Amino acid sequence: MSQVLFGPQLGKEGQLRLGCSATIFDQKREKVLLTQRTDNGRWCLPGGGMESGESAAQACEREVWEETGLKVRVTRLIGVYSDPDQLVIYADGNKAFFVVLSFEAEIIEGELGLSDETTAFGYFTLAEMETMPMHAEHNKRVEDALLGGDALIK
Numbered sequence: 001m002s003q004v005l006f007g008p009q010l011g012k013e014g015q016l017r018l019g020c021s022a023t024i025f026d027q028k029r030e031k032v033l034l035t036q037r038t039d040n041g042r043w044c045l046p047g048g049g050m051e052s053g054e055s056a057a058q059a060c061e062r063e064v065w066e067e068t069g070l071k072v073r074v075t076r077l078i079g080v081y082s083d084p085d086q087l088v089i090y091a092d093g094n095k096a097f098f099v100v101l102s103f104e105a106e107i108i109e110g111e112l113g114l115s116d117e118t119t120a121f122g123y124f125t126l127a128e129m130e131t132m133p134m135h136a137e138h139n140k141r142v143e144d145a146l147l148g149g150d151a152l153i154k
Contacts, residue, residue, distance in 0.1 A: 001039050003089045004136055010087040014097035020060040021047030022105040023078060023145040031123035032142050035067055037135060038117050044135035056101050064105060069113040072105040078145045079152035102141045
């Protein structure tokens with residue numbers, strides 16, 4: 001199970017990692033696809049860590065495929081997120097400080113399903129997310145996606 005801690009400059013204790021997340025809207029652009037994580041039971045946008053030799057868009061598309069069975073195409077950068085006061089601690093004791101690129105993506109093909117990283121999935125409104133146990137601040141990324149406009153750096 002992973003744990004997210006917050007405290008002044010706590011991120012300094014972690015190894016720097018680059019990640020990505022995908023905001024995938026329903027057809028009316030009212031709801032967003034979320035998955036429930038196996039490791040901590042929290043809801044999140046599909047995504048994960050980048051691997052050497054892949055672009056940020058490729059990493060995002062691969063992570064969505066691995067977690068949901070959907071092939072997607074990244075369409076725009078929503079924002080770059082880094083919180084120096086946040087630290088992720090994994091069950092094995094590893095500590096990570098994340099810089100996350102959040103993208104909007106569209107479904108190309110595939111059938112939505114579960115993986116070994118997910119226990120549930122669904123499309124939810126921002127209001128519904130407010131009552132759900134969300135991973136880190138993924139609902140803030142959804143808010144920013146709904147705003148549209150230029151990419152944000154936070």
